[in-house]
Each structure stands twice: as structure tokens, then as C-alpha cells.
Amino acid sequence: MSKKWSIAALLVYVVYAIGMYFYIFHGPSGGVPATLKGTVADPQTFMTERELLLSDDFSKIRNYLFFIITPFEWLVYILIMFTGLSRIFEKWADSRWKLIKNGAYLFLLYLFTTLIFYPIDLYRYHLSKEYGISTQEFSSWMKDFVIDFWVNFGTTLIVVLVLYWLIQKSTKKWWFHAWLLTIPFAIFMMYIQPVVIDPLYNEFYPLKDKELEAKILSLADQADIPSEHVFEVNMSEKTNALNAYVTGIGENSRIVLWDTTLNSLTDEEILFIMAHEMGHYVEKHIYIGIASYLISILVGLWLIAKLMPWIISRFGSVLKIDKVGDIRSLPLFFVLVSFLLFVSSPLSNYISRYQETRADEYAMELTGSAEAAVSTFQNLAKAGLSEVNPPWLVKIFRYTHPPMLERINTIARYTDTKKEKPEQEKDADDQTETESEKEKQTKPKTE
Template sequence: MSKKWSIAALVLYVVYAVGMYFYIFHGASGGVPATLKGTVADPQTFMTERELYLSDDYSKIRNFLFFVVTPFEWLVYFLILFMGISRVFEKWADTKWRLFKNGAYLFLLNLFTTIVFYPIDIYRYSLSKEYGISTQGFSSWMRDYVIDFWVNFGTTLLIVLVLYWLIQKSAKKWWLYAWLLTIPFAIFMMYLQPVVIDPLYNEFTPLKDKELEAKILSLADQADIPSDHVFEVDMSEKTNALNAYVTGIGGNSRIVLWDTTLNNLTDEEILFIMAHEMGHYVEKHIYIGIALYLLSMLVGLWLISKIMPWMVSKFGRVLNIEKVSDIRSLPLFLVLASFLLFISNPISNTVSRYQETRSDEYAMELTGDAEAAVSTFQNLAKAGLSEVNPPWLVKIFRYTHPPMLERINTIARYTDKNEVETEQQAE
């Protein structure tokens, strides 16, 4: 029976992957609307022919990988269950102390899946190098890869140990107790991220350009944002992409600029980016994000608490799971969590794109520099080889930010609106 289910899962995945291949490479095409041809939003006006070719090629490959890798993860976890590998890991990890048993099982599972996904990860790294996005050497990449493994294992270990202890203690209400613990844990991780985790990967230093720092802090003062320091991070050793962000909460909040951004953009463009990030602060997006995250966690854990016991009772023999509280059921939990996260992407991304649009509008209100805004978006698109107008399915599942075509149009609409208002006032 397990063999039949394994074959069926493989066939279903292959059919899905072939369908996505034709959709990405031969079907959907965003393109540029005829009305915007030749405008500042048209990539042909600010990208070279080679950049246009690389952008189209690179975007399609990345989009295809996104849509096939996550379902491949589900397939791997199901095969781990169908083929009895999960039961073997549980047997190898067996001790009289449940916490040690669950921890050892998680290590074996993480190690196994890391090995399985390593070829995909190395391909992604090579792809980024080939298209000129990554500048990171292999040894540096492997260092980050190992750090990723242990950071992810450490955080997952804490979650899994608590989760399965709760499932064992309260089979019906574990999801509620787990959610209640999620609240302080999420806030703690956000507080910890900028000062403990981020420095494991890169070196953060106070912004060296004090003149630019003064301009940024002056902008922050206009927006009533409490901030004393701006940090720069040495990302040029790893990438040619551009970025800036505000991270952390409370006393650990900080403004961070990638050195690639400092090296490739003008002060006016950097100030527009900073104004955009300040828009997130002013609009309370970080707190809205926390609230939505907690709400989604509540719904997700409740759904898992209903679906998982049903699947174990219905397909327990095929999945080699006797009861939900067995640690060997973890792959099933991970599949359900990943699936729910995947199908919720269109909702969370829609909210995120709305917030990004609001921040773009705020940045225009704060700086009033439409020229810097447009050139910033053009440079971001060039540096990241971004699609300015992706296919619909790609946009709703992948894009947390509006495509560059929409962002430039937002600036154009804002400028036109201001011009009309100015003319009306003059009359």
C-alpha cells in the first residue's frame, strides 16, 4: 500500500511540475502594457538588451523553482512517512527520556532533509552567481549554509520540544496553548534578530558617511521617528543587489543600509528609500504585521489540530503513524504547516503589497522627489534583474512588494494628483 501511495505522489508531483513549467516558460507573460511603452516604467528605457534578456531568463527560472520546490518539500516529507524512514529515525533516537528522543529525532530529520535539498540549494547559489547577482565565494556561502542549519535547528528544536510536550499533555487544546506561547516567542525573536542572529552572517557598523547619516536622521526627525544611529552592513561581499530596511523593536530597532545601496545610489535616492522605510514605522506596519502573523498562527494551528488527527485515523497505516503525539508524526505536521502557509501567500502578499504602496506614497509626501523615486525603482530592478510586470500567478504567490511597473505608476499618479491640486489652488 505504501509503495502505491509513494508512486501516486511522485506521479502527481511530476504532472504538477510539468504544468508549471509550461505556465512559466511558455504560457504566462506579464509584458508591458501598450500605454506604458516608452515611458519611465518600460524596462527598455532603462535596461540594456543584455539586462532585459537576463532579467527575463533569470526571473522565469526563479519563478519555476519557487513553484516546484515547496511542493517537492511536501513530497519528500510524505515519502519519509510512506517509506517508513520517519519510523526508523524514531527508533534510532529512542531513549527513555522523551525530550532527548524528540531532539535526536529532529536532528536526524533535519540532517536528512538538508542533504536531500543541498543540490537544489547549490543550484540556486550557482544560478545567482551565473547571473551576476551573487558575489559570494563558495567557502563563504558554505559558512552561511552551516550557520543556517544550526540556527534553524536551534529554533525548531525549542518549538518542537514544547509543541510535542503540549500535544502529549492536552490532545484537544494543545493548539491554543501553543498559540499563546507563540506571542512572547515571536516578540522575543524580533527583539533578538538584529543584535544576535543578523551579526552571525554579516558585520554591522555605524554609517561611515556622517553627512548622509545627518540627512537620514533629519528625515527621521521630520517623521517623528526616534532613531539615533544608522547602520551599514557589508553585503557587497555577497551580492550586487540593493536593499535597506528598518529592523527590530524597542531599544533594538535600527535603520540598516546595505553597502551596495550606498555605493550605487545617490543621496537623494537613498533618502527616498529611507523615507519609504520610515513610512512602515509611521503607518504601524510592523505591529499590524505582528497581529496578522498571530492571527494566521491561531487559524493555522487550529486547522492542523483538526486535520492531523483525521489523517492519522484515516491513513495512519500508510503514513506509519500510530498517534499524533508520536514524534514520527512531525513530517506530517511540517507538510500541513507548509501547505497552509503556501496557500495563504496570496492573502498575506496582498496585505504586504498594500503596505508597500502606502509606504511609497508616504515617501513621496516626505521627500517630494519624484525623479529620485523613479530612478530608485529603476536601479533596484536593474540590480536584482527583476520582472517589472510578472504574470498574475507569480505576482499573487511571490510578490510581497508591488512590481516595479506598479510602483513607478504610483509615483506618476501621486505626481499628477499633486499637479492637479496645485492648479486648482492657483485658480
């Protein structure tokens, strides 16, 4: 029975992968609408012919990898259960101490899946190098890969040990208790991210350009954002892409600029990017994000708590799982988490794109420089070989930011609105003056 299910799962995945191949490489392309041909939003006006070709090829490959890797992850975990490999891991991890057993099982599972996905990660690294995005040496990439392994394993270990301890204590309410613990854990991770985790990968230091720092802090002061220092990070040894962000909470919050951004953009363009990040702060997006994250975790854990017992009761013999509290059920838990994240990504991405649009609009309000905004987006697209107008399916599943075509149009609409307002105000003033003159002419004279 398990063999038949394994073959069926493989066939379904192969059919899906072939279907996605034809959609990505031979399906409808986003392209540029006829009304925007030749405008500042048209990549042909700011990208060379070679950049356009590379952008098209690179985007299609990345999009295809995105759509086949996540289902491949589900397939790997399903086969681990179907083939009995999960039971073998449990046997190797056997210990009289439950925590040690669960921790050892997770390590074996995590190591195995890391090795399975290593060729894909390596291919993505070489792909990025081939298209000129990555500048990172292989030794540096391997160092980051190893750091990733231990950081992710460490955080996952904490989650799994607590999770299965809660399942043992309360088979019905474990999901709610796990959610309650998620709140302080998430806040703690956000607090230590800038000062503990990020420095493991890159070197952070105060912005060297003090004149630019003064401009950024002045902008932050206009937005009523408490900030004392701006940091730059050495990313040019790893990438040609551009980025800037605000990270952390409380006293560990900081504004961070990649050195590639500092080296490639003008001060006006950098200030626009900073104003965009400040827009997230002013619009309370970080708090909305935390609230959305906690709500989604609550709903997700509740769904998993309902689905796992049902799946095990129906297919437990095939999956070789006796009950939810068995550590052998962990691959099933990972599959459900990954699946729920994938199917909910269109909604979360939509919310994120809306927030990014609001941040762009705020940046325009704060800086008032449409030229800097347009040139910033054009440079970002060139540096990252971005697809300015992706196909619909790619957009809803992949894009947390609006495509560059939409972002440049946002600037254009903002500029048009600003131009219309003074004219409307002028027309209103003229109308008022005309009505005033009429009143004077019709007003009866008095002796």
C-alpha cells in the same frame, strides 16, 4: 499499499512540475502595456538589451524553482512517512527521556532533508553567480549554509520540544496553549534578531558617511521616528543587489543600509528608500504585521489540530503514524504547516503589497522627489534583474512588494495628483473672485 501511494504521489508531482514548466516558460508573459511603452516604467528605457535578456531568463528560472520546490518539500516528507523512514529515525533516536528522543529524531529528520535539498540550494547559489547577482565565494556561502542549519535547527528544536510536550499534556487544547507561547517567543526573536542572529552572517557598523547619516536622522525627526544611529552592513562581498531596512523592536531597533546601496545610489535616492522604510513605521505596519502573524498562527494551529487527527484516523496505517503525540507525526505537521503557508500566501502577499504601496506614497510625501523615486526603482530593478511586470500567478504567490511597473506608476499618479491640486485650488480661487465681482455688481447702492 504504501508503495502504491508513493508512486501516486510521485506521478502527481511530476504532472504538476510539467504543467508549471509550460506556464512559466511558455505561458502568458506580463510584458509592458502599450500605454506604458517608452515611459519611465518601460524597462527598455533604462535596461540594456543584455540586461533585458538576463532579467527574462533569470526571472523565469527563479519563478519555476519557487513553484516546484515547495511541493517537492511536501513530497519528501510524504515519502519519509510512506517508506517507513520516519519510523527508522524514531528507532535510532530511541531514549527513555522523551525530550532527548524528540530532539534526536528532529536532528535526524532535519539533517536528512537538508542533505536532500542541498543540491537545489547549491544550484540556486551557482545560478545567482552566473547571472551576476551573487559575488559570494563558495567558502563564504558554505559558512552561511552551516550557520543557517544550526540557527534554524535551534529555533525549530525549541518549537518542536515545547509543541509535543503540550500535545502530551493536552491532546485537545495544545494548539491554543502553543499559540499563547508563540506571542512572547515571536517578540523575543524580533528583539534579538539585530544583535544576535544578524551579526552571525554579516558585519554591522555605524554609517561611515556622517553627512548622509545626519540627513537620514533629520528625515526621521520630520517623521517623529526615534532613532539615534544608522548602520551599514558589508554586503558587497556577497551580492550586487541593493537593499535597506528597519529591523528589531525596542532599544534594538535600527536602520540598516547595505553598502551596495550606498555605493550605487545618490543621497536623494537613499533618502527616498529611508523615507519608504519610515513610512512602514509611521503607518504602524510592524504592529499590523505582528497582529496578522499571530492571528494566522492561531488559525493555522487550530486547523492543524483538526486536520492531523482526521488524517491519522483515515491514513495512519499508510503513513505509519499511530497518534498525534507520536514524534513520527512531525513530518505530517511540517507538510500541513508548509501547505497552509503556501495557500495563504496570496492573501498575505496582497496585504504586504498594499503596505508597500502606502510606504511608497508616504516616502513621496516626505521627500517630494519623483525623480529620485523613479530612478531608485529603476536601479533596484537593474541590480536585481527584476521582472517589472510578472504573470498574474507569479505576482500573487511570490511578490510581497508591488512589481516595479506598479511602483513607478504609483509615483506617476502621485505626481499627477499633486499637479492637479494646485490647478484645482487656482480654479477655485478664480471662481471665488468671479462670484465676489458678481456680488459687487448686483449689490444695490445705498445713499
